[in-house]
Amino acid sequence: MNYDERLQHVSVLGAAGKMGSGILLLTAVEMADLSLKPENKGKAFVLNAIDLSDEGLAGLMDYLRAQVLKIAEKKAVWLRSVYADRDHLIENYHIIDQYINDVMRIVRPTTAMEVAYKSSLVFEAVSENKDLKVKLLKQIDQNNPHKTWFFTNTSSVPIHFIEDEAGLKGRVLGFHFYNPPAVQKLVELIVTANTLPEASAFAGNYAKALGKVVVPSNDFAGFIGNGHFMRDALHGIHEALDLAGDRPLTEAIYMMNKISQDFLVRPMGIFQLIDYVGVDVVQFIMKVMNPHLADEDLHSDLLDNMMEQGIIGGQHSSGAQKDGFLKYEKGVPTAVYDVEKKTYVDISQFAASCDEALGKLPESFVPWKNAVKIKDKDTHFGPYFASFKGMDSLGAKLALRYGKRSDAIGRKLVADKVANNEQDVNTVMLTGFFHAYGPINNYFND
C-alpha cells in the first residue's frame, strides 16, 4: 500500500475536539490534494469525522469550511493549475469554491464508530485517557480486516502501553500535534520498540506533506514537550509558594508570571500558559505521567485546589481565554485568583510594589515579540542573562534560578533518553512553545 492508497480511507476519532478538528482539517486537505492528482482521478477518498457529539460535528463542519476557504485563497495560484482543464472554472472564486467542495465531499461526519472498520489509517484524538484509547482502538482493530495503522495524538501516556493492551503489535505510533494543529508547526513522533518501520516512514512523509517539523521523542510519559512543560510549571508554582511566605500568594503568582514572561523573555508567563492549556489538562497530564516517574513527584496541591473550586482556564469556543490563575480582559491578565478568598484581586492593586520588589530588567532587555526574530541567539541572550549575575535584585535571582531549572529539565530529558539529543529538546520548545531560545544553553551557568 503506497502513500496515496494509505490515505484513501481514513478515520479521525474525536474529530470535533480541539485537537481532532485540526487533525481532520489538515488530513482532509492533504487527501483532497491527493484526490486531485491525475493518477487518482475516479478514486474515492473517504475521511470519517467520528465524534460522540452531534453538535460538535455540526460545529466541525462550519470550522472546516471556513478554514478550507482560507487555505484555498492562499493556494489559488496552484489551484488554477490543478483545475486548468475545467473550462467552467474561470475566476478565482469559481476555483476556490470548487476546491472547498472537493475537500468537503471527502469528509463524512458521523457518531458511528463502525465506519472506521474500513479505514486503513485511524487518527485517534480522544481525551487523554489510556483505558478509553485502548478500548476504542481495540474495538476497531478487532473489526477491521485491513490491519489498519493507528496514529494516536497522545500527549503523555506511553504508547507501548496502548499497543500492548489493545493488541496492536507494531501498528501504532504517537503522532503528537501541538495546539492548534492547523497552526503549530511541531509534531512529536513516538514509536514503540515494535512500530513497523513503514508506518513510521509514512508518518514522516505525512508530517512533511503537512509542512510540519517532526521531532522524534522516545516513548516515556509526557514525551519531550510535556516532559519539559510540566516540570517547568511545577517549578513556577513552587517558587510562587516560597515567595508567598512574605506576601500574599496572589502577588507571588503575579511575580512568577512576570519572571517567566518578561525576565526570561517567553511568549507568556508560566501561570498564563497553565491557564491557556487548562488547569484541568495540566493536572491530568501530571497525573498520567507521575506513576511512570521513579525519582520525582509531579503533583501540585495548588492545582488540585483550583480544580476543586472550578477555576480551570482553557478557552471559550471563540478562542478567547477563560479565567484561571489569572483573569483576562481581551486576552490581557488583569487580576489574580485568590484561592483562600475565592475571588480575583486586581493586579493594579499590587503591581507597583511587586515590580519594585523584583527590580528592573537589564538595559539590554528585548521583548519576546522582537527577540524571537533575533538570528544570533547566543550573542543576544548570553550577555542578557549574564547581566543578571551582577544584579542584586530579587527578580535577577528568581530569573537565574528559573533559567537554570529549565536548562536542567532539558538536560535530564536527554539523560533519561526521552529525547535523543539536546537539539531535539530545544526544537520542541522553540517550535511547540514558541520560546525565543532553547532551554538547553549556557546562559545561566555560574
Place this chain on the structure above:
Amino acid sequence: MTAGYNTISMGTGRKEFNPKKVRPGIEHYIKEAGQGVVNQIGGAEKIDESVVGNFMAARFNNQAHLGGFVGTIDPALEFKPSLSVEGACGSGGLSLISGIRSVLAETADVVLAIGVEVQNTVKAIYGADVLAGAGWYANRKKGHAYFFPGQFSDRAGVYYEKYGYDYARKGMARWFVNAMENARLDSTAQEHHNNVADLEGLYHKMKPNGASFVDHLNVLDCSKVSDGASGIAIVSEEGLKRIGVDKKDAVEIVGFAQLTRNITQDPPDMVELTTIKKAAAAALKSAGITIDQVGTVETHDCFSIAGVLAVEALGLAAPGKGAEYVAEGKTARNGVMPMNTTGGLIGWGHPTGGTGVHQAVTIWQQLTGKAGSAQIQLSAERPYGLTINMGGDDVTVVAIVYKRG
C-alpha cells in the same frame, strides 16, 4: 484645471487602515472629493456638469450608476448633467477627457471631474478577478490567479531576458524606492507612514516567487489596493472668472490624446507600451512641444516595470535603456525628469478609477506651487507637466499636457 482635491488613499500601509473594521463606502469618497473641489470654487452652483470616472464599483461595491451620486455632494448639482465613464484603470483620465471636450465644445464652462474606486471590500485574490475585467474575459481562464500582475510579470520576464535580470531589477528597485520616498512627503499617500530604513535592501531581499505570486515581480513591484477619490474642476477662461480663481492658481490644458488598442489582441511588443508611446506623442504634438520641454511627468506605474517601460515609451530613454535611466536617479524628485512626485500608483496608491484624476491633481499642485512638502522646483524653460493614465494592459490611454496658468 484648478481646485484639485485628493482624499486619503486608504489601504495597507496607512496606520489607520484595519481590514476587519467597517469602512466608508464609495458614496463617502465621491462626496468628500466633490466637496473638496466645490469648497475651492465658491459653491456648487458654479458647476455646469459633472462626470465620475470609475472602473468596477459594480463588482467591488455592487453599485453602478455613479452619476446619480453627484447630487450627494451638494443639492445644487441635482438636475444638472452628470454621467459616469469607464475605461478600466484609465477611467479617471476619461472623466478628464469628457470634461475637456465639454469645455472645448462650449457646452460647459465649469465641469466637475471625479475619479473614484473603493477596492478593499474584497480580499486581493478576489480583487484580482474584478480587476481582470480590464482584460478580455476570454483570456481569463488561461490567465494567472493574479491576472494583471501576471500580465506585467510576463512583460518583465521578456525585459529580463532581453536586457538582463540584474540590470532590470536595479532600475525597478530604484523606481520602488522613489515611490516610497515621494509618498512619505504627501500626507494623503497610502505609503505616507512608510518608514523602512533600507528600501532597496528590502526590495532585493524579496525575490519574485511564482509559487505564491507571479514569476517575475514581487509585491513591492505592484501598485496598492486602495480606496480613494480625487476631484478637479475643468474650466474655460470664462469659467475661471465665474469661480473667481486666478490664472496662476490654475493649469492650462495645452494638449491631449486618448487612444485605445484592440483589447482582444495581445500587445504587439511585450517590451513596449505601444499605446502609451502613440498617445504621448499625439498629446505632445497637439500641445506643440517636445518631451524635453516637460518639467514633470505622472505616469501609470501600476507595476514598476510599467514605470520603466513608460520612460522608454515617452522617448526619455532608448528601448532597453529605461532601467538604466531610472537607476541613475533621473526620474527621482531631484532628477532631470521628476516622475510621480507624490508616489505614483506604487506609493501614493491606486484607487483604479480614481488614478487618472489624482495624476492631474498632482500636476496641478506641482505647477501652481501647492504641493507642500512634496513640492519640486520647476525651471521656467520647462513649464509643462504630462500625465499618462492607462487602462488594462496598454489598452486605453489618456495623455494630457498641462502648462502653468
